[in-house]
Amino acid sequence: MSVAESRLHNGIRNGAQYLEGLRDDRDVWMQGEKVKDVTSHPGLCRGAETLARFMDRQFDPKYQDRVTYEDNGHRYATSHMVPRSVEDVIRRGDAFYEWATWSNGMFGRTPDYKNASVMAFAASAEFLAEGRPEFVDNMRNYYQFVRNNDQVLTHTLINPTYNFAQAKEGKYDAKVALEVVKETDAGIVVNGARLLATLGPHADEIEVFPSTLLKGSAENIPFAFAFAIPISTKGVRLICRDTYDHGKSTFDAPLASRYEEMDSVVIFENVLVPWERVFMYREPLLCNRAFADTNAVIHMMHQVVCGKLAKAEFIVGLLCAMAKATGKDKDMNVKGMIAEAMWMAESVRAFRFQAEALAAEDQYGTFVPQRRPLDTSRNTFPKMYPRLIEIVQLLGSSSLMATPAEADLTNDLADDVAKYFQTVNLNSEDRIALFRLAHDVAVSGFGNRQVLYERFFFGPQNIMASIYYDLYNKDDMIARVEELLKR
C-alpha cells in the first residue's frame, strides 16, 4: 500500500503529516510581518511541534486504544466516535481527558474540541434540513472528510462589536461583521471579520458558525450562515496577537515554550465558499437554535470539562509541590488554601462524572452527556480558574520573582545560585525550575492569557449565566416554597 493509500484508509495522521499540511500559502500576520511558514516561524513553530507530537501519540500503543477507535477496519480519533451508549460517552470522556493531560490543560484547543462539534452536527444533520435539504449531506460529507483525514479545526463564532447597544439586541453591523455579499452558482461570497480563532494558524480548516450564545435577530439574514473552509482559502487572513513564545528554553519558560496556541482575528476578503461547504444559510432563527438543538454545545462542553479537570488537577499538584519545597505544607493556613483548590478540582471531577453517568439518548439516537453538570462547570470554571491562579500567587509570593535563568546555573553566578536559592526540600536548580513553572502559570504573559481564555472562550459570563438560569428546572423548587407558605 502506498503512503497516500495508507493515509486514505487510516483516519489518523502522524505529526509529520500534520506539519506538512500546514506548509501552504496561508495568509498569517504577526507582529508587523507576514508569516512565511508557521512550522518554522519562531513564535509559532514550537506550538505546532507540540501538537505534532500529540498527533504521533495516536500511533503509540500506550495511548492508541484510548484516543482512537476502529470502525469498519479503519482507525479514527475517538472524538469522532458517535456515542451509542453511556459506555461510549465515558470512552469519549476518557479520550478527551487523556489528550488534556498531555499539556495539563494548557493547550486547551486540541483538535478533539472541534471534532466533538462536527460529530454532533453530523449525527443530527436532519436538523439542517429545516434550512435546505442538501445541507444534511453537506454536513455528513464534511464529517467524513474531517474524520478520514484527521483534520485540525479552529472555529470563529463571534462578530466584532461595532456598537454595543446594537449588539445587545442581536444586530450586527456590516462595517465590521462577516456577511454574505454575493451568491453565485459556485457558492456564497463573504466579506468582513470574525473574532477570534484560537489555533487559527495551526489549523487545517476553519468552521465559521453562528455563536453558541449570542443570538442574531430576525433581520440578520446576510449574517446568518454556517460554513467551513480551509485556512488557506484565498481571501482568508489571520491577524495574530503577539506571541508568548519568546524562544526561551523549556527550563526558563516551561509552558510558553511548548503550548503557544495562537489566537487570531480572522478577516474574510470576498471569500468564495463552495455550496458543498455551506450548512446553514439565511435563517437567523435556525442559526440561533443550532448548537442547542443538535446538542453540539453539550458535546463541546464534555470535551471542555475533561480538559478543565486535567488543568485543575495540575494546579493542585503545583500548589502542593510549592508548599512542600519549603515545608509550608505543615502549616494549617497553607493547607486550607490548597484545600480550596482541591475542592475546585473535585467539583469539576463530579461534574464530569454525573454528566457521563446520566448520559441519555437524544432524538437522533446519539447518547448525550447530561447538560446541567456540564453547564454548571462552564459557568463556574471561568470563576474558579482566576481564583486558582490567585492562590498560586498568594502561596508563591516573592518566590515567583526569585527565578534566575537556566544560564545562571552554570555561569559566574552558579555558586551564589546553588547556595542562596535552595530550600529545605529542594536544591536550587529544582526550586528554580518549580517556581519558573509557577511563574509561567500565574505571572507571565502566557499565564495571563490562560486566565483571559478561561474567562471568555465560551462567551461572556453574564450571558452564559442567564441561559443557565433559563434552562434550570425551577418549578419544583418554587412549588416547595409555595407549599410551605400555604401551611
Ligand SMILES: Cc1cc2nc3c(=O)[nH]c(=O)nc-3n(C[C@H](O)[C@H](O)[C@H](O)COP(=O)(O)OP(=O)(O)OC[C@H]3O[C@@H](n4cnc5c(N)ncnc54)[C@H](O)[C@@H]3O)c2cc1C
Ligand atoms: C483567549 C481567547 C480565546 C478565544 N477563542 C475563541 C475561538 O477560538 N473562537 C471564537 O469564536 N471565539 C473565541 N473567543 C471569543 C469569545 O467567544 C468572546 O471573547 C466572548 O464571546 C466575549 O465576546 P467579546 O470578546 O466580543 O466581548 P464583549 O461582548 O465585548 O463582552 C465583554 C463584556 O461585556 C459585557 N457584555 C457583553 N454582552 C453583553 C450583553 N448582551 N449584555 C450585557 N453585558 C454584556 C460582559 O460583561 C462581558 O464580560 C476567545 C476569547 C479569548 C479571550
